[in-house]
Amino acid sequence: MSLQLSxxxxxRREKLTKLRVLGINPYPADLFPVNHLSDEIKNNYKEDKKxxxxxxxMAINIQGKASFAQLQDSAGRIQVYFNRDVLxxxxxxxxxxxxxxxxxxxxxxxxxxxxxxxxxxxxxxVRVTKFTLxxxxxxxxxxxxxxxxxxxYDGFTxxxxxxxxxxxxxxxxxxxxxxxxxxxxxxxxxxxxxxxAGYFEVETPILQPIAGGAAARPFMTHHNSLDIPLYMRIxxxxxxxxxxxxxxDGVYEFSKNFRNEGMDRTHNxxxxxxxxxxxxxxxxxxxxxxxQLLEHCAIAVNGTSKSTFGEHKIDFKAPYKRVTMRQxxxxxxxxxxxxxxxxxxxxxxxxxxxxxNDTMGVGKLIDEIFGEKCEGNYIxxxxxxDYPKEMSPxxxxxxxxxxxxxRFELMVCGKEIANAYSELNDPIDQRERFEExxxxxxxxxxxxxxxxxxxFLRALEYGMxxxxxxxxxxxxxxxxxxxxxxxxxxxxxxxxxPENFETKKGPExxxxxxxxxxILIKEKSMELNTLKxxxxxxxKQWDKGIKSxxxxxxxxxxxxxxxxxxxxx
RNA sequence: GAUUCAGUAGCUCAGCUGGUAGAGCACAUCCCUUUUAAGGAUGGGGUCCAGGGUUCGAACCCCUGCUGAAUCACCA
Numbered sequence: 001m002s003l004q005l006s007x008x009x010x011x012r013r014e015k016l017t018k019l020r021v022l023g024i025n026p027y028p029a030d031l032f033p034v035n036h037l038s039d040e041i042k043n044n045y046k047e048d049k050k051x052x053x054x055x056x057x058m059a060i061n062i063q064g065k066a067s068f069a070q071l072q073d074s075a076g077r078i079q080v081y082f083n084r085d086v087l088x089x090x091x092x093x094x095x096x097x098x099x100x101x102x103x104x105x106x107x108x109x110x111x112x113x114x115x116x117x118x119x120x121x122x123x124x125x126v127r128v129t130k131f132t133l134x135x136x137x138x139x140x141x142x143x144x145x146x147x148x149x150x151x152x153y154d155g156f157t158x159x160x161x162x163x164x165x166x167x168x169x170x171x172x173x174x175x176x177x178x179x180x181x182x183x184x185x186x187x188x189x190x191x192x193x194x195x196x197a198g199y200f201e202v203e204t205p206i207l208q209p210i211a212g213g214a215a216a217r218p219f220m221t222h223h224n225s226l227d228i229p230l231y232m233r234i235x236x237x238x239x240x241x242x243x244x245x246x247x248x249d250g251v252y253e254f255s256k257n258f259r260n261e262g263m264d265r266t267h268n269x270x271x272x273x274x275x276x277x278x279x280x281x282x283x284x285x286x287x288x289x290x291x292q293l294l295e296h297c298a299i300a301v302n303g304t305s306k307s308t309f310g311e312h313k314i315d316f317k318a319p320y321k322r323v324t325m326r327q328x329x330x331x332x333x334x335x336x337x338x339x340x341x342x343x344x345x346x347x348x349x350x351x352x353x354x355x356x357n358d359t360m361g362v363g364k365l366i367d368e369i370f371g372e373k374c375e376g377n378y379i380x381x382x383x384x385x386d387y388p389k390e391m392s393p394x395x396x397x398x399x400x401x402x403x404x405x406x407r408f409e410l411m412v413c414g415k416e417i418a419n420a421y422s423e424l425n426d427p428i429d430q431r432e433r434f435e436e437x438x439x440x441x442x443x444x445x446x447x448x449x450x451x452x453x454x455x456f457l458r459a460l461e462y463g464m465x466x467x468x469x470x471x472x473x474x475x476x477x478x479x480x481x482x483x484x485x486x487x488x489x490x491x492x493x494x495x496x497x498p499e500n501f502e503t504k505k506g507p508e509x510x511x512x513x514x515x516x517x518x519i520l521i522k523e524k525s526m527e528l529n530t531l532k533x534x535x536x537x538x539x540k541q542w543d544k545g546i547k548s549x550x551x552x553x554x555x556x557x558x559x560x561x562x563x564x565x566x567x568x569x
Numbered sequence: 570g571a572u573u574c575a576g577u578a579g580c581u582c583a584g585c586u587g588g589u590a591g592a593g594c595a596c597a598u599c600c601c602u603u604u605u606a607a608g609g610a611u612g613g614g615g616u617c618c619a620g621g622g623u624u625c626g627a628a629c630c631c632c633u634g635c636u637g638a639a640u641c642a643c644c645a
Contacts, residue, residue: 163637
C-alpha cells in the first residue's frame, strides 16, 4: 500500500537515516524553549540580543561557509544566518557541512538559538549559534517566491489542491492565513458585543428528531439504540425560542447548520449561522441592534467600517437604509403588490419575464419578483422590511397590516446576510401557520415545512414573551469582510468529492501487457509484426503494451535492416 | 442539472500543422563567509488525468469517464 514516491521524497527519506546515523533524532520529543516570535524580534530589535525561536525553513541560500535562511513561525518570517565557524567553533564542522547544508530541507521545523544583528543590506537577522532539528518534512512544500516588487512566482494557486491540502495552503500563502485570522476576529467581536449587552451563549442539539426552523432538505441519520431517524439541524431557531420561554432574556448560538442541497461558490453543505433571540424587543429594535453590531464587527476585523467586495466599496457604518418590500418592488418594477391576488401576482411576474408555476402561492410569487428584480440592486447595507405572511411562518403578523409580517432581511452587495423577526408567540396562530405550511408542502412547494413540531408549540402555550430574533450567515459575512467571492475561501475545509488515494499498480502487468508477454515468453524472440498480429490487440493497445513492457525492461525491440525483432530479456 | 474551459516534472507553465517530451524554480554533486526571486558549473527527474477509437505514428484529432474552475439554473 505504499504510494509511489518521487525522487525528492526518496532523497528526504535517505536523509532521515543519515541523520539517525549521526545520532540526530529527526522527530525529538523534547520541549523546545521558544522565547521569541519573528515579529517580536523585528519590532523590538536590539543588537546582540539572544533569542530562541522555532519554525519552518522556507528558504535556504547557501554561500559556501556561510548561509542565509528564512525561518517561518506563526507570526511571519525572520532571516537566520548560519556561519560555519560560529556554528562549529572547533575542528568538527559536521553540524554545518553535513547536517545543515546536506540534511536539512525546505519545510523542516528547526529550533534556533542565536543573537541579533543587521546585515550589510540592512535586514534584521538571527546569527545562529545552535540549531536543533525539530521535525523533518518528507514531502517538499510548494514554495512560492516573491521578489522585491511583490511579484509572486510559482504560486500555489490551484484551488483544488489548496482546498484539499489546506495545511500546505496555509503554510505557503500568508494571505490565506489572514482570512482565517479575520474570521476568528469576527466571531470574537460578535461574541463580545453580545456578552456586553448581557446575552447568554448557549448550545442546542445538532441531532434533532424534527429538523425545523427553516425550509431546507436535511441530512438524515439514524440512532441505533433508540432505533429512530434523526436529522442534522438546518437551523437552531426553535430551540433558542424554547430557552426564551424558559426565562432567559437573551440567548445566542453560533450554529453549524447542515443542508442537503446544491453546492456552489456560495453554498457549502455545512455552514455557520449565528442566531440571537432577545425578549421584550421587536424587529425595529433589532434593526438598530444589528447595524450597531455590524459596524462594531467590521471595525474589529478590518480596523474600519469600510470594506471592499469585488468592484463594490461598502460601508458598515450605522445607520442603514430601510425599505419595505412593497416599496422596493415599486421602486424597481413600478408594480404595487398591495392587495393583489395570487393570479394578479402571477400575471405580473410573467409580464416581468419571471419564471413562475402553479405551486407558487402569494408569498412565493412576491419573493420571486423581489429576488429577480430588486435584491441585486442593494449594494450598501440595506434593511428590507415587512415580508408577506405566507413565506414567514415563524414571524409575527405586522401590527399595521395583517397580510404582512414584522420581518427584515439585511442585504449587502445584492445578497442576504441577515434575517430577523418580531417572533410569533401566539401558539394558536403558530399552529395554524404550520398547518398552512403543510398544505403548501403538499401542493409541491419544496421550501415549505413538512412537519409540525408539537413540542415547540407546547412551549409557546406556556407563554413566550414578545421576542425579536436575528440570524446572520457568518460565512457570507466574512466573505464580504475579506473580499472573497467564494465560500470555499473562508472555510478551512470546504466539502469536496473524496480524493482517490488508490495505489498505483506498480510492477504488475496490465491485461494488454500480459497478452503480449505470454505469447512472447514461449517464443523468446519474435518478429514484431507477427507478434502484434497474434496478440489481436488494437494499434493503440499494442502500442501502449509494448512501450510499457520496454520501460519495465522485460522486452527489447531491436531493428536489423528493415526487420523489427522483439526479444524477451 | 446545463454550457464553456482546464488537467504535461515536486511547483508554475510552454509544447506550432499529429513526427523521439521542454523551460524557470525545486532536487542532486561541486565552487562561493553579510545574501535576499543570491550567483556559477554539471546532472537526475514524466503513466503528458484514465479508458477506448482514428492513424504508419497521438500530449495534440474523435468518443466515454474522472477531477476541478467559471458562467447559468437551483438554493429564505
